[in-house]
Structure formats: structure tokens, C-alpha cells
Amino acid sequence: MDRLLNVTTVLSIVLLIMVLASVRRAHIRVEYSVTWLVAAGAMLVLSRARPVLDLFRRLTGLPDTPLTLFLLAAGVFLMMFFRFSVIISHLRDDNIALAQRVAILEYHIQSLRNHES
């Protein structure tokens, strides 16, 4: 159990460092990094605060602590995937509207050029 918590601690720290480095290099925008930082922070806290994890286990009625940690992590990341799906959907809608606008403007420009010549 302790070994598992140590592994999740290391993974959380690696994730935190990766996200912060990505923000610093502008590979990821600050507003999208917050979700990852909160998730990694939550994983770190749960990995190091055994009483908190035990409290969750008792509240959920799960048989053992590793399963509780796994389910909490899965829940957090599912929520994140959902949030990113929402963001991607918005971006796709914006992207389609922009592409259509570009095509229509190019059509008008070409028509003006043809008219002038």
C-alpha cells in the first residue's frame, strides 16, 4: 500500500513539473493548465494524507484504500476529459465558422479582382 502511495506521489510530482514546464514554454495555455495542476495537486495530497484517503474509503464503503485512490483518480480524470471535450467542441465550432468566413471573404476578394480586370 505504502509503495503504491509512493508511486502515485512521484507520478503527481512528475505531472506537476511537466505542466509547469509546459506553461513556462507556452506549450499549454495558463487557463488549461489550472485543471491539470488541480488534478495533480489533489493526487499528491491524497497520496500523502493517508487519513484523508481512509476517510474517503469509509464514506464510499469501498473495501480497500488502493481501490479508493484508483476510483478518485479515475473520477478526477474523467471530469477533466469531459471539460476538454467541451472546450474542443467550442473550438471546432469556432474553427468551422472562421473557415466559412475565410472562404466567403476570399470569394468576394476574387470577385472584386475579376471585376477590376
Next chain:
Amino acid sequence: MIHPNGPDSLLVIVPALNEEGAIAGVVDSIHKHVPGVPVLVIDDCSRDHTSARAREAGADVLNLPHHLGLGGAVQAGYKLAYELGFHYVIRVDGDGQHDPRDIPRVFDKLKQSGCEMVIGSRFSEPTGSDTSMVRGLGIRFFRAVLRPILGKPVLDPTSGFVGVNRTALGVFAGSFPLEYPEIEALVVLQRRRFRFEEIPCKMRPRYTGRSSITALKSLYYIIHVLLGVFVNVLKFERRLHRAAPPEEGG
């Protein structure tokens, strides 16, 4: 550049993707059967010479900067037509399946009936069928799903041979289903209390190429369209409830 001519101005739009083998024939046929009507080919970022062939055949071409899919391409055409002030738009597929000889009948029906949409149907009666078995089953399934939603039967809900008037054009320019748009578009119109009519039209085999809807994609198609239909129903029901005045003493 295309211009609307008069109060009954008609534009024929042709969404096309990699149709260099068929597009010139389609444009020629439209010019032959509805002379004087402008034709706009929407090239959904083809990898072949669709755009050049269409232009050579005398069509105007709207080149999309990247692939948007059928709904995105059709909506781009609707947006341009709406901005230019056209009153009627008829969509004909770029693969040659729709016979341009039927365009005048669709146009006349649009003008005479006053309804917002006219569908060129490959069926003249509910039992008639001249399509593949898989597509036929899909059409029957969606007929059954749409019957209670639309409040009237629709024989060919998957037909892309569709004419719309300016009212529907305004709606579709603002919001249009992006993938497999035909069935969802019907629901969008019905929820706005718009009317549609069907007229029997002849469908031909494709000039070249193959349909984008393969057997493997059929299941995805059904789930996607079903979801889209019910999302649209729920969305508009919520709006109707919100718009309804509060009952007195309630």
C-alpha cells in the same frame, strides 16, 4: 460573381469533395436544364481538380480552406447565398446522383406551396424503394423515428436534393447540423413550425467514385443522427417551455 436577379432569385449550390470526374457534368447539366440560374460549387478542400473543373464548366466556386464535412460545406453555401440576397437555394449533390431536370419542379413547389423546404424524394410512395438494402433499412428506421416528431410522414429523410426559401436560409445560415445534416435539418425546421413538402424525383447512380457512407459507418451514422435528432427536440422543447407565459394562479 453571382447575383440574385429579382424577387424569385434562385441559386443552385453543389457541395463537392474530390468529384473532378463528375462535377463538370453536373454543372453542365444544371446549366442545360435551368439556364440563367447561377451555380455555386462549394469545394470542401478536395485533393483533386474539382475546383478547376467546376470553374471551367462555368460555375462559381467557394473554396473552403480546410475540410469541414458535408454540413459545414452546405452551410457555407447557405451563408453566402443569404448574404448575397438570394430568395431560394436548391442543393444538388456533386456526384451526379440528383437529376437537374427535377430542379424546376422543386423550385415551382417552393414558390407555389410557400413552405420553407422542399425535398426531392427518391420514393413516390412509402413502399417504393430503388436504393441499397442497408440504406433502405436506415430510411425506414428514420421514417418511423421522425413520424411522431414531425407530425407527418416523410418518405426520404436522407435525401440531399433539397430546396429552401429565404426564411429557412436565414435559419440555416445561423445554425446547421455539421455531419449528416439532412435528418437533423428537418427537425430544426419542424421545431420552428416551418413546413416542408416532398416531391418524387429521379435519383441516378453516381457518375464516379463511391458513397462516403460505407456499411461500417452506418451504425455510427444511426447513433449520431439519432442523438442529433433528440438533442434538437429537447433543445427546442426547453425553449418553448421558457417562452410559454406563466399560468395564472399556478
